[in-house]
Amino acid sequence: MSDNPPERNRNILISVNKLNKTFATKSGPVDVLFDNSFTVHENSFAIIFGPSGSGKTTLLNVLSALEPPTSGTVEIANQDIYRLNADQRAHFRAQTIGIVHQTDYWIKSLDVLENVALPLYLTGDNKAHALKQAQHSLEEVGMAEFSRTQPTVLSGGQQQKVSMARALVANPTLILADEPTGNLDSKNGQMIMDLLLKCQRELKQTIILVTHNIEYLPLSDTQLYIMDGRITETKRGQKMPEEILKSLTTQISELTAMEKEK
Amino acid sequence: MIFPKRHDSSKLRSVINPYILISIAVKNLLSKKLRTFLTMTGIVIGVGAVVFLVSLALGLHGVVNQQVLGSKSVNTIDVTTPNSNAILLDDSNVNKVSQFGHVKIVAPAYILAGEINYLNSQTDTVVYGTNNEYITLSALKFVAGAHKLTAANDAIVNTALLSLIGVSNSKSSLHRSLTVSTNVTKANGGHTTIISKLNIVGVVNTGSGAEIYMNSAPYSAAEAAQYGQLKVEADNRGNVPTLRHQIEGLGLTTSSPLDTLDQINKIFAIFTYVVIGFGGIGMVIAVLGMFNTLTISLLERTSEIGLMITLGARKADVQRLLIFEALVLSIVGGIGGLVVASLIGGIINITLTHLAGSRGVSGTIHAFSVSPLLVIATIALTIVVGWLVALYPSRRAARINPIDALKQE
Numbered sequence: 001m002s003d004n005p006p007e008r009n010r011n012i013l014i015s016v017n018k019l020n021k022t023f024a025t026k027s028g029p030v031d032v033l034f035d036n037s038f039t040v041h042e043n044s045f046a047i048i049f050g051p052s053g054s055g056k057t058t059l060l061n062v063l064s065a066l067e068p069p070t071s072g073t074v075e076i077a078n079q080d081i082y083r084l085n086a087d088q089r090a091h092f093r094a095q096t097i098g099i100v101h102q103t104d105y106w107i108k109s110l111d112v113l114e115n116v117a118l119p120l121y122l123t124g125d126n127k128a129h130a131l132k133q134a135q136h137s138l139e140e141v142g143m144a145e146f147s148r149t150q151p152t153v154l155s156g157g158q159q160q161k162v163s164m165a166r167a168l169v170a171n172p173t174l175i176l177a178d179e180p181t182g183n184l185d186s187k188n189g190q191m192i193m194d195l196l197l198k199c200q201r202e203l204k205q206t207i208i209l210v211t212h213n214i215e216y217l218p219l220s221d222t223q224l225y226i227m228d229g230r231i232t233e234t235k236r237g238q239k240m241p242e243e244i245l246k247s248l249t250t251q252i253s254e255l256t257a258m259e260k261e262k
Numbered sequence: 263m264i265f266p267k268r269h270d271s272s273k274l275r276s277v278i279n280p281y282i283l284i285s286i287a288v289k290n291l292l293s294k295k296l297r298t299f300l301t302m303t304g305i306v307i308g309v310g311a312v313v314f315l316v317s318l319a320l321g322l323h324g325v326v327n328q329q330v331l332g333s334k335s336v337n338t339i340d341v342t343t344p345n346s347n348a349i350l351l352d353d354s355n356v357n358k359v360s361q362f363g364h365v366k367i368v369a370p371a372y373i374l375a376g377e378i379n380y381l382n383s384q385t386d387t388v389v390y391g392t393n394n395e396y397i398t399l400s401a402l403k404f405v406a407g408a409h410k411l412t413a414a415n416d417a418i419v420n421t422a423l424l425s426l427i428g429v430s431n432s433k434s435s436l437h438r439s440l441t442v443s444t445n446v447t448k449a450n451g452g453h454t455t456i457i458s459k460l461n462i463v464g465v466v467n468t469g470s471g472a473e474i475y476m477n478s479a480p481y482s483a484a485e486a487a488q489y490g491q492l493k494v495e496a497d498n499r500g501n502v503p504t505l506r507h508q509i510e511g512l513g514l515t516t517s518s519p520l521d522t523l524d525q526i527n528k529i530f531a532i533f534t535y536v537v538i539g540f541g542g543i544g545m546v547i548a549v550l551g552m553f554n555t556l557t558i559s560l561l562e563r564t565s566e567i568g569l570m571i572t573l574g575a576r577k578a579d580v581q582r583l584l585i586f587e588a589l590v591l592s593i594v595g596g597i598g599g600l601v602v603a604s605l606i607g608g609i610i611n612i613t614l615t616h617l618a619g620s621r622g623v624s625g626t627i628h629a630f631s632v633s634p635l636l637v638i639a640t641i642a643l644t645i646v647v648g649w650l651v652a653l654y655p656s657r658r659a660a661r662i663n664p665i666d667a668l669k670q671e
Contacts, residue, residue, distance in 0.1 A: 061665055066572060087576040094574020105569040105668060109293035110286065121282050122574040130282075166573075 013174065013206050014040040014063065019072035021058055021229075031229060032058045033069070038233040040208065040222055042173075045200050047217060048210045050226035051251070056210045059226060060178050063208065064099055065089040077173055094122045098167030098205075100177040104159040106151040112162050113138065113147040119170045130169075137165040141195060157188030164195050168203070175199055178210045193219070214248060278579050280586075287586035294559065298591070301555040305595025305644075306602055308548030312541030313603035313632065313640055319537050321607070321631035323530040330526060331519050336499055337366070338399050339506055340517045341492035349513040350488040352449070359494060362508045364501035369396035372481045373490025376444035378427060378472065385426040387472035389444050390490075391481040399493040400468070402475075406432040407464035414477055417442075417460035423472035424465065432465040442474060446486045456480050548595070549651055556588055556655045567659050568667025577660040584659050588652030589645065596644030604632045 021033040032055045040046045048056050061067035062074060065081045066089075074081050077096060081089060093099075098119075106115050113134050120130035138144045141161040146154060151162055160180055167175055177196060181189035193216065199205045209216065217223055223234040225244045234240050291298045341359065343351045351370070360368045371392035378385050390396070394410040397418065402409075405421065417440070421432060429435045443457045458480055494509065496502045499520070506516045560567070567580055607630025614627040 064572070066665055087578070090571060090574050090576045093572070099572055101668070103668075105565055105572075107286070107290075107566050107569065109289040114286075118570070119573045121278050122570070122579065124277060124279060126279060127282050127285075 010041040010043055012039045013042040013044075013077060014208075015073075015075040016063075017073045017075075019062065019074065020070045021055075021062060021067070022070045033062070033231075034229045036072075036229075036231040038222070038224060038231055040206060042206055043200060043204045044206055044221035045197070045219055046206075046208045046222035046224060047220040048208065048224045048226060049212065049214060049217070051247075052212075054226045055229045056226055057178060059224075059231070060176055060208070060210050064097060064176055065093050091123070094119050095170060096173050098170065098172040098175040100160070100163050100167045100175065100180045102179040102182045104151070104156075104163050106159075108150070108152060111148050112143065112151050112154070115151055116147075116162060116166045116169050119166060123170060134165070134169055137169040138162070140168065141165045157184050157191065160184060160188065160192055161195070164192065168199065171203070172205065174206045174208065176208050176210075179212065180209070181211070181213065189213075214251075277576060277582075280582070283579065283582055284586050284590070287583055287590055290559070290563075290583075291587055291590060297555055297559075301551050301591055302595045302598065304548040304551040305592060306598040308541075308545035309596045309599025309640060309644060310603040310606075311544040311599075312538060312643075313600055313636065314606060314630070315537035315541045316534060316636060317603060317607050317630040317632045319530060319534040320633060320636065321611075321629045322533075323526070324628055324631055326526055326530070327523065330522055335399065335401070335495060336519050336523060337496045337502060338519065339494045339496065339502060339509065341494055341509055342490070342515050342517075343488070344513070344515045346488065351490070351492060351514065352488045355512055355514065356489065356492060358512060359492065359509055362505060364497045364505055365494060366497045367395050367399065367493075367495040369393060369399055369493045369495075370478070370489040371396045371491050371493070372446075372478055372486055374444045374446065374481075374486075376442050376474070378423065378440055378442055378474065380427040380429075380438070380440040383427045385423070385472055387423055387442070387474050388469075389442055390473065390475045391478040391486075392475060393478060396493050397475055399495060402466040402468045405465050405467050407436045407462070409464060411463065411475070411477055413461070413463075414479060415458065415460050416463040416477070418464040418466060418475040419462055420469050420473045421465060421467045422470055423474060426472050435462050435465060438462050442476065444481075446481060446484050449485045449487045451487075454484055456484055545647075549647055552588065552591055552648075553651050553654075555591070556584065556652060559587070560584065560655045560659055564662060564667045567662045568664040571662065571664040572668065580662070581656040581660045584656035585649060585652040588655075589648040592644040592648030592651070593641070596640055600632070600637060600640050606630075607632060 016039070017037050019033055019036045020031070023030045023032060036059075048059060050056055058067065062069050063076075065074075065076075065084075068082050076092075079092065081092060084092060107118065110118070113131060116137055117127075117130040117134035120133055121127070125133075135144060135147060138147055141164050143158060143161050143165060146158065146162070151159060154162065160183075163180070167177075175196065180192050180196070184192065196207050196209065197219065200207050209220075221236045223240070225232045225234065225240075227244075227247065232241060232244060234244075341351065343349050349355075356368060356370050359365065369392065371390045374389045374391065376387050376389035378387050397410060402418070407418075408416075411418065419435070419440075424430070424432060424435050427440070429438075439459060439461055441457060441459050443455055446454050446456055448454060458476060460474075460476055492514075494505065496505045502518055502520055506518065509516050567575075570580060570583075611626070611628055611630055614629055615625075618625075618627055
């Protein structure tokens with residue numbers, strides 16, 4: 001981004017080294033991620049993109065400290081996260097990572113404010129402070145007036161904004177967003193993207209966005225193209241490899257053809 | 263942007279504040295009002311049934327004890343001789359008994375067959391030649407006049423005696439004179455007849471045959487061979503068995519209200535277990551209902567649990583949430599059961615007391631008794647039950663894989 005220092009001048013936040021992930025299934029092991037290594041710098045914007053079934057969500061789950069890799073290491077903020085036990089990783093997640101899902105998940109018995117306060121509750125914060133912070137966070141996303149509403153009665157765009165507020169409430173270092181605009185119309189999609197950019201620029205947070213939408217690529221400092229479990233890392237200013245450009249061109253022409261058929 | 267500095271983990275408690283977890287548990291329960299209400303009603307009925315039946319057992323136990331023991335002290339031992347020819351209940355043995363440890367009072371009584379002459383009527387009677395300590399330890403039910411003998415010729419009679427001599431009103435019998443004649447076997451083997459002119463000072467309604475209590479002095483003076491009975495009061499209940507053992511060592515026979523009390527206690531202990539068994543059936547059904555509710559609620563909320571773990575909840579946090587939900591159900595249900603059972607028991611007690619009162623029986627009837635111990639035991643039971651019921655669902659919840667759980671939505 002033009003108002004941010006070049007990425008190479010910032011510290012490395014995420015360092016993934018020789019990451020492999022294999023799932024055991026009834027029909028035998030399925031390799032999802034092969035021998036991947038990449039880095040993401042602090043206060044940068046990274047995009048994970050690639051065709052469906054290529055391993056994007058698995059990679060995001062591994063980065064979320066939710067899915068231990070079969071081999072390799074994942075360091076976030078100088079912490080090898082899979083050396084921590086499950087409870088320590090939970091605490092690490094609550095403090096360091098804000099997660100925005102494609103679908104909105106809620107504790108249905110709690111109102112918007114308490115849902116947003118939940119990550120703070122889970123770090124042991126007291127109720128009054130957590131609710132105050134949650135209210136701030138809702139104000140940031142423009143949803144303060146809905147604090148006492150049940151989240152499930154809100155529209156998709158509003159729910160996604162509240163979901164952003166929840167991801168931001170503990171002021172995490174890293175925000176992981178799994179196709180947050182996937183279920184939204186273009187106007188609401190743009191609004192969420194603006195919020196993510198605001199987090200990066202103003203709160204100096206690091207954003208990792210999983211998306212199908214290649215029009216967001218110019219916003220990113222790091223592009224992680226994933227195809228059949230193999231990640232190709234391209235930093236801002238570097239030329240994207242020919243085969244990726246070719247694959248993207250194919251995808252675009254397929255989409256155009258589908259549009260014409262409609 | 264007004265955001266706090268990033269959290270310092272060292273300054274935070276390691277897990278979610280339990281009050282917050284309890285408030286989430288309560289909100290989860292309230293979000294399914296009908297289900298929670300029905301489950302809780304089951305627990306109210308289950309706990310209520312157990313408390314109602316146990317309080318009935320305890321109440322009846324109390325009523326029976328009261329009826330059997332009356333105001334008798336449980337520290338009192340009645341001493342008699344099994345064979346009046348071989349072992350005498352005489353002053354020598356009475357002195358030996360008085361010298362045993364833990365003896366508070368030793369009160370002997372001559373018990374003799376006698377004849378009453380009152381105006382023109384005559385009747386046979388049992389004569390107790392004794393003292394005021396013996397009268398006190400006998401726990402007589404006084405209906406008129408003095409409770410003790412003051413003058414040498416004072417006498418206390420029972421209502422059975424009064425009716426035999428044609429006096430229907432207990433109060434009008436007071437200060438009337440009668441004559442008692444008794445045949446006494448003397449210590450030297452001889453016989454003598456003692457005639458005493460007595461003045462009625464008190465009336466009791468104890469005993470079905472005619473009985474009269476008078477001073478022992480005339481019989482002591484006549485050197486009567488032995489006493490009919492000895493009442494010994496121990497300094498406390500715990501020393502009664504030892505003291506009885508010592509007295510029986512003299513060849514004498516003892517009996518104590520504790521014998522009856524022990525038998526009553528044994529019978530009521532069995533009765534209590536039986537009623538707990540019956541009430542327990544309701545409790546088991548309530549527990550199964552609670553287990554069902556928690557398990558279904560967990561299945562419905564798998565993705566919520568997954569979300570909590572994704573957001574940073576630990577296994578212990580998830581387990582505690584489920585345990586708190588179960589405890590809220592069981593404790594509130596348990597208190598409800600206690601209140602309902604106590605109210606119904608209380609209403610029955612009041613009704614019985616009124617009914618008994620209208621038939622001339624005085625005093626309050628406690629057919630149902632909810633003691634503080636029963637309240638504490640019930641609450642402890644509901645806590646244990648709630649915790650046990652939550653064990654399986656909470657462990658299952660803690661094993662939820664958040665990634666799979668979120669896919670279920």
